[in-house]
Amino acid sequence: MTIGLIGVGLIGGSMALKLKEKNFAQKIIGFDKSEVHLLMAKDLNIIDEITTFENLVQDSDLIIIALPVEATKVVLPEVLDRISDKTVVMDVGSTKQEITNIVEQHPNRKNFVASHPMWGTENSGPKAATSEAFSNRAAVICNHEDSYDFAVELVKQVYENLEMNILYMDADKHDVHTAYISHISHITSYALANTVLEKEREEDTIFQLASSGFSSTVRLAKSHPEMWVPIFKQNKENVLDVLNEHISQLKKFKSALEKENFDFLEELIVNANRIRGILDK
Amino acid sequence: MTIGLIGVGLIGGSMALKLKEKNFAQKIIGFDKSEVHLLMAKDLNIIDEITTFENLVQDSDLIIIALPVEATKVVLPEVLDRISDKTVVMDVGSTKQEITNIVEQHPNRKNFVASHPMWGTENSGPKAATSEAFSNRAAVICNHEDSYDFAVELVKQVYENLEMNILYMDADKHDVHTAYISHISHITSYALANTVLEKEREEDTIFQLASSGFSSTVRLAKSHPEMWVPIFKQNKENVLDVLNEHISQLKKFKSALEKENFDFLEELIVNANRIRGILDK
Numbered sequence: 001m002t003i004g005l006i007g008v009g010l011i012g013g014s015m016a017l018k019l020k021e022k023n024f025a026q027k028i029i030g031f032d033k034s035e036v037h038l039l040m041a042k043d044l045n046i047i048d049e050i051t052t053f054e055n056l057v058q059d060s061d062l063i064i065i066a067l068p069v070e071a072t073k074v075v076l077p078e079v080l081d082r083i084s085d086k087t088v089v090m091d092v093g094s095t096k097q098e099i100t101n102i103v104e105q106h107p108n109r110k111n112f113v114a115s116h117p118m119w120g121t122e123n124s125g126p127k128a129a130t131s132e133a134f135s136n137r138a139a140v141i142c143n144h145e146d147s148y149d150f151a152v153e154l155v156k157q158v159y160e161n162l163e164m165n166i167l168y169m170d171a172d173k174h175d176v177h178t179a180y181i182s183h184i185s186h187i188t189s190y191a192l193a194n195t196v197l198e199k200e201r202e203e204d205t206i207f208q209l210a211s212s213g214f215s216s217t218v219r220l221a222k223s224h225p226e227m228w229v230p231i232f233k234q235n236k237e238n239v240l241d242v243l244n245e246h247i248s249q250l251k252k253f254k255s256a257l258e259k260e261n262f263d264f265l266e267e268l269i270v271n272a273n274r275i276r277g278i279l280d281k
Numbered sequence: 282m283t284i285g286l287i288g289v290g291l292i293g294g295s296m297a298l299k300l301k302e303k304n305f306a307q308k309i310i311g312f313d314k315s316e317v318h319l320l321m322a323k324d325l326n327i328i329d330e331i332t333t334f335e336n337l338v339q340d341s342d343l344i345i346i347a348l349p350v351e352a353t354k355v356v357l358p359e360v361l362d363r364i365s366d367k368t369v370v371m372d373v374g375s376t377k378q379e380i381t382n383i384v385e386q387h388p389n390r391k392n393f394v395a396s397h398p399m400w401g402t403e404n405s406g407p408k409a410a411t412s413e414a415f416s417n418r419a420a421v422i423c424n425h426e427d428s429y430d431f432a433v434e435l436v437k438q439v440y441e442n443l444e445m446n447i448l449y450m451d452a453d454k455h456d457v458h459t460a461y462i463s464h465i466s467h468i469t470s471y472a473l474a475n476t477v478l479e480k481e482r483e484e485d486t487i488f489q490l491a492s493s494g495f496s497s498t499v500r501l502a503k504s505h506p507e508m509w510v511p512i513f514k515q516n517k518e519n520v521l522d523v524l525n526e527h528i529s530q531l532k533k534f535k536s537a538l539e540k541e542n543f544d545f546l547e548e549l550i551v552n553a554n555r556i557r558g559i560l561d562k
Binding site for chain 1: 399403472473479480484487501502509514533538557
């Protein structure tokens with residue numbers, strides 16, 4: 001099978017490496033608006049061939065769109081305009097509602113499968129790609145009833161080859177859950193970094209003292225705006241909803257401290273500790 | 282040298298394992314209010330011998346107090362009351378101001394060295410101890426001018442054997458910096474866990490979808506209240522100061538989203554990205 005990869009960064013690159021390793025893809029052809037990334041991806045054996053957008057759409061059995069979510073909204077309809085009956089198109093974006101909405105009425109909608117492999121790092125670009133990325137993580141396939149069965153089946157095989165756990169979910173539900181589980185973590189981490197940068201003017205001290213705990217909570221603050229501004233934009237309502245809750249949770253800690261109500265503080269922490277039982281099942 | 286370990290949990294246990302591995306300690310005797318932890322520590326070869334508080338103080342060349350910081354405030358003066366001229370006493374607590382204040386006027390103050398090895402995990406107890414804990418992390422020695430030179434020298438050797446980078450700092454400065462670098466991370470993480478637990482009633486969904494990003498920001502929320510309530514209590518003013526800043530940073534994200542001011546959102550993220558340059562020096 002020939003796979004056409006639109007976007008040869010962290011996610012697309014990592015998928016390509018694994019799908020070639022598994023021999024699921026015989027040939028991977030790539031297109032990216034960044035010439036530098038394309039050359040890098042060829043060098044790193046992420047893609048076998050650099051091609052044009054038109055040739056990629058024409059020559060691929062499966063097209064993977066691995067772009068920031070605002071770009072996906074533009075490129076996906078352009079791809080669907082040009083594909084053959086048998087071509088399957090998938091995206092891998094962190095939001096699903098706006099992306100599925102935009103192609104809802106497209107005559108080739110059923111060739112498209114909306115999905116989201118839940119993995120990422122704070123790094124980006126083809127150099128950050130790794131074939132060990134996705135194992136044992138969740139891959140969500142959304143609104144599968146709007147896609148051809150053969151298309152869903154192929155995308156399922158993609159995620160099986162990436163060794164992911166496949167879940168089916170409505171796009172609107174997906175966007176609610178990812179606001180809780182993923183998007184708010186990034187806002188928290190960005191805000192934490194900005195807090196420390198605002199309060200701690202001695203950068204050397206940050207560097208010298210940074211504990212593993214700090215590094216862990218602030219890791220996501222290294223993530224690029226090119227990816228995250230579009231996600232927050234598309235998932236604005238859900239993210240705002242969770243962000244409001246998060247601010248009110250922080251205010252409980254503030255109130256407990258201000259009033260020296262250490263029993264309440266303990267209660268808040270004991271409640272938070274429940275996350276251990278859920279994550280370490 | 283015989284080391285007396287008061288508190289055989291994660292931090293004390295990890296120090297003991299490494300100091301024995303390095304042959305810095307010939308014998309480690311232990312005391313803990315938990316009989317279960319003492320037996321566990323003996324089983325795990327963290328300590329060679331279980332002893333009483335009185336015998337530990339009498340028989341040790343170096344006494345390491347590795348207790349939650351409120352307990353340290355009680356135990357430290359009791360230890361100093363009973364030591365010989367040559368005994369060195371160190372603590373390893375995450376706050377330094379109240380601990381140094383409480384023994385400021387003690388006749389044996391100079392036998393005590395206040396310090397803080399900046400490492401920890403979300404786990405606790407002797408079973409979580411590991412000899413690989415401290416390497417390349419910062420160890421802060423506070424108010425060293427209030428201690429005998431020979432005492433500071435010995436504690437310096439302890440941290441050198443733990444392969445840590447030693448910094449000297451005033452206790453008040455230490456508490457300001459750790460509020461930024463460590464304590465606020467824990468509050469953020471607790472509040473994030475409480476947010477998700479409040480909003481996301483489907484625990485299975487949290488478990489299934491939890492991305493590496495979420496796990497990373499929420500990891501510290503597993504940390505026990507026994508350790509953290511006392512830290513927040515002792516460092517209340519500094520923590521509140523940073524917490525207020527953190528809430529106002531989060532409100533900037535909220536405002537950018539509400540007003541759909543995506544340029545401002547990008548600006549906030551670009552600023553947060555600066556943490557990469559500082560942490561990855």
